Amino acid sequence: MITLQNTLYVMTPQAYVHLDNTTLRVDVEHEKRLQVPLHHVGTLVCFGNVLVSPALVHRLADEGKSLVLLDGFGRFKARMEGPVSGNILLRQAQHRGASDAAITLELARSCVAGKIRNSRTLLQRGARETKDQEDAGPLTTATQHLAASLRSTAGASTVDELRGIEGDAARIYFSSFNYIIKPIMRDQFQWSGRTRRPPLDKLNALLSFLYSMLMNDCRSALETVGLDPQLGFLHVVRPGRAALALDLQEEFRATLCDRLALTLVNRGQLSDGDFETREGGAVLLADKGRRKVVAAWQERKQEEITHPLLDQKMPIGLLPFMQARLLARSIRGEMVSYLPYLAR
Structure with a gap:
């Protein structure tokens, strides 16, 4: 896991990304590996077999944050965004x-x-x-x-x-x-x-x-x-x-x-x-x-x-x-x- 300019990249296979109150938490084999305030994250990028909780998906959408899914080789699969997005402006x-x-x-x-x-x-x-x-x-x-x-x-x-x-x-x-x-x-x-x-x-x-x-x-x-x-x-x-x-x-x-x-x-x-x-x-x-x-x-x-x-x-x-x-x-x-x- 690495955070670059408000983008969190999760690359560990079988990682589980979920909400923990007002924070985003990453667990691997039921052990906490990372926990950051959600307001510090603008985009969540998941490589390969990474699990994301439904509650976090909804929260990201509600706050206009992006969820990007890539396969294990880094090829783009999908991007989810809520109704408020700056991409059209970009x-x-x-x-x-x-x-x-x-x-x-x-x-x-x-x-x-x-x-x-x-x-x-x-x-x-x-x-x-x-x-x-x-x-x-x-x-x-x-x-x-x-x-x-x-x-x-x-x-x-x-x-x-x-x-x-x-x-x-x-x-x-x-x-x-x-x-x-x-x-x-x-x-x-x-x-x-x-x-x-x-x-x-x-x-x-x-x-x-x-x-x-x-x-x-x-x-x-x-x-x-x-x-x-x-x-x-x-x-x-x-x-x-x-x-x-x-x-x-x-x-x-x-x-x-x-x-x-x-x-x-x-x-x-x-x-x-x-x-x-x-x-x-x-x-x-x-x-x-x-x-x-x-x-x-x-x-x-x-x-x-x-x-x-x-x-x-x-x-x-x-x-x-x-x-x-x-x-x-x-x-x-x-x-x-x-x-x-x-x-x-």
Whole structure:
């Protein structure tokens, strides 16, 4: 259990959340684990098999507080709200912002800058940790190029220009990816660049699978705070496309997905048997491989970090939810600009 900005996240399986006079109480195996005044809680978010008493459900509805249900993997299932809700006001602000070129540009700039900054941090770590100077040189050069791309985001005057900067930065980043793979693993995980729809090698298959799980988490986070995941600022709005979830996903790709993929590869935790090749050359994770990656993903999400802006410890899995709340505050005009998560 963790409370962030008046939102209580209950992640312990079989936890029982109920009213105790004017407090909200969380019991696990009939033992009290947490008790907080109800007026301190604005939203209750339950992951997986968490029980909520009917009395608490009614009380939350009466007081205009939200109850959000996610499955055990963090995918959004439902949100319950009483008759008084600020979400319509938030969504109105979101639609106004999407129609305002200046607001759209600034939010898109934050998304791109966060992605490039975190990508550069991953390459810098790779350059520090490699024992081969022939690998360190290209990685250092790539970080210099990404630093220039990061500076360019400040001068971009249109969203299309930002998309161009982001595309160039991604090309530089992925062209250096092979140097972070340990030499002994490069034959097994050959890398010649990012391929999608379908992925054409094992590492691309791994990245695509991790990105899809991250996408689910980002969409759930936006639904939880009441934002419309379809209406984005950087990504073009299309029917059936969760453009805002794609926007939020950008700052986490390198930190959460790419770093985990490289860890699994470099530690030899995945082998040829964890992948399968389909007709036409598409490479996908086999069932055994998916189970391994999901387990590693869930373990990674339980690790704690200190949020650099809030200076508060939290599980890594809650980062998208925290950033979604900051994004909502920015859209409402409560923050001067949106501050993406920057890995250390």
